[in-house]
Amino acid sequence: MSFQITVENSGETFRCAAEVHVLEAMEKAVCKGIPVGCRNGGCGACKVQVQAGRYATRKMNRAVISAEDEVRGIVLACKIYPQSDLTLTAIGPMARVTAPCGSAPSGLDSGTHA
Amino acid sequence: MALTGVLRPGHVAIRVLEMGPALKHYIDVLGLIETARDEKGRVFLKAWDEHDHHSVVLRETDEAGMDYLGWKVDSPATLKKLAGDIEKSKLCSDFEWIPKGEHPETGERFRFTIPTGHVMELFAEKKQVGNNCGTEGPNVNPDPWPDGLKGISPSRFDHCLLYGDDLDGSVKFFREVLGFGIAEQVMAGPKKDFMIGAFLSCSNKAHDVAFIRQPVKGKFHHASFELGSWEKVLRAGDILSRNKTSIDIGPTRHGITRGETIYFFDPSGNRNEVFSGGYIYYPDEPAITWTEEELGPGIFYHDRKLNEAFLSVFT
Ligand code: FES
Numbered sequence: 001m002s003f004q005i006t007v008e009n010s011g012e013t014f015r016c017a018a019e020v021h022v023l024e025a026m027e028k029a030v031c032k033g034i035p036v037g038c039r040n041g042g043c044g045a046c047k048v049q050v051q052a053g054r055y056a057t058r059k060m061n062r063a064v065i066s067a068e069d070e071v072r073g074i075v076l077a078c079k080i081y082p083q084s085d086l087t088l089t090a091i092g093p094m095a096r097v098t099a100p101c102g103s104a105p106s107g108l109d110s111g112t113h114a
Numbered sequence: 115m116a117l118t119g120v121l122r123p124g125h126v127a128i129r130v131l132e133m134g135p136a137l138k139h140y141i142d143v144l145g146l147i148e149t150a151r152d153e154k155g156r157v158f159l160k161a162w163d164e165h166d167h168h169s170v171v172l173r174e175t176d177e178a179g180m181d182y183l184g185w186k187v188d189s190p191a192t193l194k195k196l197a198g199d200i201e202k203s204k205l206c207s208d209f210e211w212i213p214k215g216e217h218p219e220t221g222e223r224f225r226f227t228i229p230t231g232h233v234m235e236l237f238a239e240k241k242q243v244g245n246n247c248g249t250e251g252p253n254v255n256p257d258p259w260p261d262g263l264k265g266i267s268p269s270r271f272d273h274c275l276l277y278g279d280d281l282d283g284s285v286k287f288f289r290e291v292l293g294f295g296i297a298e299q300v301m302a303g304p305k306k307d308f309m310i311g312a313f314l315s316c317s318n319k320a321h322d323v324a325f326i327r328q329p330v331k332g333k334f335h336h337a338s339f340e341l342g343s344w345e346k347v348l349r350a351g352d353i354l355s356r357n358k359t360s361i362d363i364g365p366t367r368h369g370i371t372r373g374e375t376i377y378f379f380d381p382s383g384n385r386n387e388v389f390s391g392g393y394i395y396y397p398d399e400p401a402i403t404w405t406e407e408e409l410g411p412g413i414f415y416h417d418r419k420l421n422e423a424f425l426s427v428f429t
Pocket residue numbers: 023035036037038039040041042043044045046047076077078079383
């Protein structure tokens with residue numbers, strides 16, 4: 001079972017299976033809309049606001065996601081597993097508005113050699 | 115004894131979100147050896163060539179990061195003297211004596227908070243359990259390394275890099291109260307007189323602890339473990355990839371300290387490093403200065419620029 005993930009700040013979409021966390025699916029799709037840090041729920045780089053959709057979570061660092069955040073759909077992309085299509089926006093400290101994946105010549109490493 | 119006072123970073127206490135995956139990482143992948151668990155659920159580990167009972171303490175809770183960094187000093191008399199010096203210095207706060215036995219096989223510890231908000235400890239006594247290399251009893255006719263090592267198997271816990279705001283205060287504290295030297299510094303500003311990074315040594319190592327100025331209190335960038343060669347750093351990369359461990363960067367080289375390195379994350383997002391090389395530091399050597407503009411090659415010598423995660427990703 002896989003679902004469509006839409007990242008609002010980059011306009012990107014990619015597929016994510018129910019047992020894969022959203023950040024991993026994004027990296028495999030060579031998309032960049034959600035900043036990548038530790039990939040393990042500690043650093044807060046991949047913080048997102050989920051606008052629409054259902055998901056399961058695993059334990060996240062409370063220093064970066066409070067219990068109230070979690071209730072309001074502010075979660076870590078590396079600790080959420082989709083249960084429906086999701087629409088979300090990256091809001092972590094490194095988040096910015098970016099071009100969709102595939103718009104750079106190779107689709108790879110588009111942000112780092114500028 | 116020529117190396118006196120503070121001898122080395124003796125333990126780092128790391129908070130993890132889930133103990134099961136943490137143990138798989140620190141024991142099976144990194145290759146530390148479990149030496150004890152206590153009734154609070156903490157797990158105590160050591161690297162193979164360390165003689166002391168433990169150098170890493172894991173505690174499960176709901177926040178990642180570092181609880182404290184403990185420093186081994188040369189004697190109980192030094193512990194008492196330094197504790198007094200620390201209280202008198204007015205640079206630190208939250209003084210506390212932790213009783214003998216609170217860490218297994220460990221004497222009393224003096225705990226305090228430094229200006230960058232990190233909790234530090236000094237201790238003088240920890241049971242020496244050995245490195246399992248002796249062939250006719252501990253430390254008699256030893257083999258160069260023991261059988262049965264797992265994973266990356268670094269020889270020792272080496273240093274931490276920490277992020278905090280009052281860099282000047284913490285550097286002053288380590289230099290003037292604990293007697294550390296500055297091996298390398300990163301300087302910013304038009305006159306290059308504003309310190310943004312300090313690599314401090316209490317030994318012959320290029321650093322025993324490092325700080326980078328960031329507008330945060332008590333943050334943890336990485337705990338680092340020593341490997342004997344560049345080839346072992348490459349092999350560490352192989353082991354991390356095989357285990358699908360989240361790698362931050364590397365294998366590559368640091369300009370600062372010249373170490374060959376790989377950065378990766380534990381399952382709670384705490385950064386680890388394994389490294390080799392560097393150089394021998396003596397306290398009479400002049401400090402090496404890096405300018406802010408060259409911080410890129412200072413941190414990652416080959417890429418010649420920071421990755422975004424270096425300054426933004428910490429616990
Ligand atoms: S990348 Fe660090 S919390 Fe998700």
